[in-house]
Amino acid sequence: MRSIAGLWRWRRNPLCRGTDRAEGWITLCAVLTVLLAAPVAALWGGHTAHETLSGIVREQHRERHQVWATVAETSPGGSDAPETDSDRRVAATWTAVDGSTHSGTVVTDRATEPGDRLRVWIDARGEVTTRPMDADTAASHAALAGVGTGVLTALLVEVVRRLVVRRLVSWRYARWEEEWARVGPDWGWAGRSN
Template structure:
């Protein structure tokens, strides 16, 4: 921004200054202000809205989702490195296993669930379900919601910046094209006298 302001001051009384030079500097200053002020406001507004919505989801999911104990009906074998590239790479994988569990409302359920690694038959592990015992994903936690809200704010600010920069480039390109057309017209007018003795005298 300081560079643009310095450019405006330099062009203020410069005899070589063209109208387009000063206009281009003002466009650059306006773009910087829009990016700083508009981008900051958009990022804050988007981040705040996302934070409020996500925190509401955190509260709702915390009320609706419950951890219960699941018991596998048979062992979940550890896959070999030859058949599971992820296991060979040392990554922890979840394996589908038939299990049964009791829902928070007391009803009994069974079916395939994701087991945290190799488990033996009868070895219990935790799963997430709703009040009726249907298997659901892990509820969103507050820290993850805050991180998503920050990303939403940064994304909104970046979008404002990208649109502003694109608009500035479009305006500057049109100004440059207009300047080139003027130069071409001037060269055509002056070029008619080239090569003539005493031309312009």
């Protein structure tokens, strides 16, 4: 409470110029804007991202299906194809939802032999695709988008505040130059007689 009273008394200080008071008011407005606008922007950004991502989740779950694929050969690129424990490519065949048979290269995380069966995700055309996004992942991405929107809003307010304060400071220095130009010629000689 004492600090608020001290700030209130500072406004009556004869050394406090108009630009100092303007800078204080601009800073106060910026703080209040950040405290009010950043949470609103974060909620809006998170909500918008969640609606968009929820639509993508629904679309992907409608278009992508998991089917069984049968391994045809284990190294479709030949024996020179690099394989690691986490990334094995095999040639496989599978039947799409419409009944058509497809073949291609699929990635598996385990050792396979011809005739082994794997679960793969396919799109509406029957081509191998990635697993559809789940609702929890969409919610996490939406929360991150909301936080990012709030932070960007706060940064934007701070950038505007700094630009305005920079302009005030340059105006303040220009005024000081003018005052020193008026006072400068008599500096140190006031009251002396020749």
